Amino acid sequence: MSRIKSKFQDLRSKHQKALISYIMAGFPSERDTISAVRGLVKGGADIIELGMPFSDPLADGPVIQNAGFQALQKGMNLDKFLLLVKKIRMETDLPLILMTYTNILYRQGYDKFISIVKKAGIDGLILPDMSIDESKDFLQAAKKNNMDVIFLISPNTTPDRIKKISDSSSGFLYLVSVFGTTGGQQQFQNYTTHAIKNTKKILGGKIPLGVGFGVSNPDQAKFIIKSGADAIIVGSAFLRLMENTPSEKIESKIGQFTSSLKKATITE
Amino acid sequence: MKLKYPKNGKFGEFGGRYIPETLVPAVEELEQAYLKYKDDVEFKKELQYYLTQYAGRPTPLYLAKNLTKFAGGAKIYLKREDLLHGGAHKINNTLGQGLLAKRMKKKRIIAETGAGQHGVATAMACAVLGMNGEVYMGYKDTQRQKLNVFRMNLLGSKVHPVKEGTQTLKDAINEAIRDWITNVKSTYYLLGSAVGPHPYPVMVRDFQSVIGNEILAQMKKLEKKSPDSVVACVGGGSNAIGTFYPLIDEDTKMFGVEAGGEGIKSGHHSATLVGGSKGILHGMLTYLLQDDEGQISETHSISAGLDYPGVGPEHSYLKDVKRVKYDAVNDKEAVEAFLLLSKHEGIIPALESAHAIAYAMKIARNMPKSESIVVTLSGRGDKDVEEVGRYLSKNVKNKK
Numbered sequence: 001m002s003r004i005k006s007k008f009q010d011l012r013s014k015h016q017k018a019l020i021s022y023i024m025a026g027f028p029s030e031r032d033t034i035s036a037v038r039g040l041v042k043g044g045a046d047i048i049e050l051g052m053p054f055s056d057p058l059a060d061g062p063v064i065q066n067a068g069f070q071a072l073q074k075g076m077n078l079d080k081f082l083l084l085v086k087k088i089r090m091e092t093d094l095p096l097i098l099m100t101y102t103n104i105l106y107r108q109g110y111d112k113f114i115s116i117v118k119k120a121g122i123d124g125l126i127l128p129d130m131s132i133d134e135s136k137d138f139l140q141a142a143k144k145n146n147m148d149v150i151f152l153i154s155p156n157t158t159p160d161r162i163k164k165i166s167d168s169s170s171g172f173l174y175l176v177s178v179f180g181t182t183g184g185q186q187q188f189q190n191y192t193t194h195a196i197k198n199t200k201k202i203l204g205g206k207i208p209l210g211v212g213f214g215v216s217n218p219d220q221a222k223f224i225i226k227s228g229a230d231a232i233i234v235g236s237a238f239l240r241l242m243e244n245t246p247s248e249k250i251e252s253k254i255g256q257f258t259s260s261l262k263k264a265t266i267t268e
Numbered sequence: 269m270k271l272k273y274p275k276n277g278k279f280g281e282f283g284g285r286y287i288p289e290t291l292v293p294a295v296e297e298l299e300q301a302y303l304k305y306k307d308d309v310e311f312k313k314e315l316q317y318y319l320t321q322y323a324g325r326p327t328p329l330y331l332a333k334n335l336t337k338f339a340g341g342a343k344i345y346l347k348r349e350d351l352l353h354g355g356a357h358k359i360n361n362t363l364g365q366g367l368l369a370k371r372m373k374k375k376r377i378i379a380e381t382g383a384g385q386h387g388v389a390t391a392m393a394c395a396v397l398g399m400n401g402e403v404y405m406g407y408k409d410t411q412r413q414k415l416n417v418f419r420m421n422l423l424g425s426k427v428h429p430v431k432e433g434t435q436t437l438k439d440a441i442n443e444a445i446r447d448w449i450t451n452v453k454s455t456y457y458l459l460g461s462a463v464g465p466h467p468y469p470v471m472v473r474d475f476q477s478v479i480g481n482e483i484l485a486q487m488k489k490l491e492k493k494s495p496d497s498v499v500a501c502v503g504g505g506s507n508a509i510g511t512f513y514p515l516i517d518e519d520t521k522m523f524g525v526e527a528g529g530e531g532i533k534s535g536h537h538s539a540t541l542v543g544g545s546k547g548i549l550h551g552m553l554t555y556l557l558q559d560d561e562g563q564i565s566e567t568h569s570i571s572a573g574l575d576y577p578g579v580g581p582e583h584s585y586l587k588d589v590k591r592v593k594y595d596a597v598n599d600k601e602a603v604e605a606f607l608l609l610s611k612h613e614g615i616i617p618a619l620e621s622a623h624a625i626a627y628a629m630k631i632a633r634n635m636p637k638s639e640s641i642v643v644t645l646s647g648r649g650d651k652d653v654e655e656v657g658r659y660l661s662k663n664v665k666n667k668k
Contacts (some may be wrong), residue, residue: 078561103558107545107554107560131289151289
């Protein structure tokens with residue numbers, strides 16, 4: 001069983017939902033990424049999502065754009081990313097998901113890229129610009145390498161398409177909570193709650209539902225969990241915190257914030 | 269070879285739809301609307317009305333006698349898209365998509381622009397069709413094309429300077445796509461080139477095909493045959509695909525001219541098909557300028573409209589099946605052609621189009637006088653006089 005799948009099983013038995021935390025590889029530096037991972041582990045994150053920067057992140061808002069830009073400026077590349085993943089693997093056995101854009105994989109060839117990152121310790125992939133309609137070769141390569149593929153859906157995705165997309169997803173299905181790019185929302189609107197409830201109905205328990213984009217504090221996390229999500233995904237809020245914290249305090253600050261979010265996922 | 273309405277939006281392996289899921293319903297709605305109206309009699313009549321009465325179609329096919337004499341070979345005809353309202357071919361597409369957006373009941377229009385020509389054409393279409401336009405433009409481009417920023421404002425559209433990334437056309441597209449994701453229900457994204465997710469490359473090509481269709485009809489009248497060669501500049505490639513597509517099944521040699529910048533070897537260029545590799549950007553699989561790890565490269569061209577690391581997917585296909593020859597012309601040659609056409613014919617071409625002129629001069633020399641070349645003069649160069657002035661003074665200084 002994949003690390004992601006068994007994590008969700010384990011959480012279910014403990015009456016908990018999953019906290020998935022996103023950080024950008026190499027932001028603000030490679031060392032800080034490791035410190036952040038330590039904080040995430042201590043704070044109780046369930047799954048870590050690691051961003052590999054891409055020059056043109058068109059689904060991302062200003063915070064992740066800027067983090068990716070800085071990571072690239074400081075020389076983040078595939079070799080360094082793999083090294084970082086291996087280092088993270090020495091710290092923790094938590095499921096690790098790689099989030100990047102399709103061209104990063106396509107350039108190496110899907111099979112080659114997926115087998116390399118799998119060997120380094122990546123358990124799943126999220127590609128916001130990989131449409132199910134273009135995914136045949138990608139899915140084949142992922143299957144061959146036992147890599148989980150987490151597709152995204154949106155509040156305007158039709159029920160038929162949600163079914164089709166969830167059939168090709170493994171690990172969990174990622175619901176984008178809002179119309180917009182990644183980054184903080186002031187307040188969620190009714191359509192987000194509807195989307196969570198409708199999607200849960202369609203999925204019928206076959207695969208967990210994670211909700212992200214704009215979840216940035218414990219209250220929002222609680223709200224999303226209450227609406228029926230199996231996991232919350234928090235990204236930009238972590239990056240903002242790292243941006244404003246001196247290196248030596250990143251581990252403890254991230255730890256505190258993580259544990260405040262994790263509390264929101266414990267339902268009993 | 270002619271792919272009328274390609275299956276799954278694919279030109280061979282190129283094109284497709286690599287987009288965030290939020291946009292899927294939007295492109296599907298767009299495709300449905302396009303399929304419904306593209307052959308609709310009323311729609312075609314209304315578009316025809318605006319193209320003739322508002323934009324000034326058909327445009328002349330002008331035999332450039334002085335230029336022909338100067339080159340000393342084949343006859344050079346200029347397809348005068350520069351004479352269209354707004355000064356470029358872009359209006360062919362913005363009127364078409366604008367009328368479509370209106371039928372889709374979208375009131376808010378967003379667009380990206382490089383040199384500002386598509387932004388101006390969008391602002392004009394929005395003004396005349398009664399819609400609200402907002403245009404994303406790289407900050408660097410707003411600085412080198414100030415006149416067009418002013419024009420867009422005059423025409424009632426709002427310009428958003430984009431300070432992310434390289435601050436040029438590709439970043440303007442990124443930002444327009446982000447806006448579209450955020451306002452997907454209310455907003456129509458009026459893409460200006462034959463790029464992006466399906467159906468944009470097909471739709472933009474179809475709206476621009478009026479160029480090639482007129483060339484064919486005009487040449488049959490003037491020369492009693494289709495042109496021996498056609499030449500067009502390629503950034504995203506909308507004027508080029510509009511020129512090529514109607515002629516694909518004719519006995520015509522086709523040349524697409526990319527921006528060679530400071531030379532292909534220098535690495536400072538925008539010649540995607542000449543110097544690029546396959547990849548995925550802005551919703552499509554196509555040739556791109558990128559590094560070994562798939563990061564998109566910084567591009568360079570003196571012409572903001574060609575300064576783009578991707579290219580329309582149909583061009584990638586036409587390159588691979590060898591129907592069109594793609595080559596590059598550098599900044600220096602483009603500026604020379606800009607000056608040459610101004611002096612010899614009294615026509616100031618857009619720097620983008622000057623690339624095509626430069627290339628046509630090269631091939632005309634080696635063609636017999638009985639043959640003819642048609643060059644699509646995609647736009648006029650008023651917007652570029654400052655940029656050329658800067659280039660000339662810089663290069664004169666360097667020589668000293």
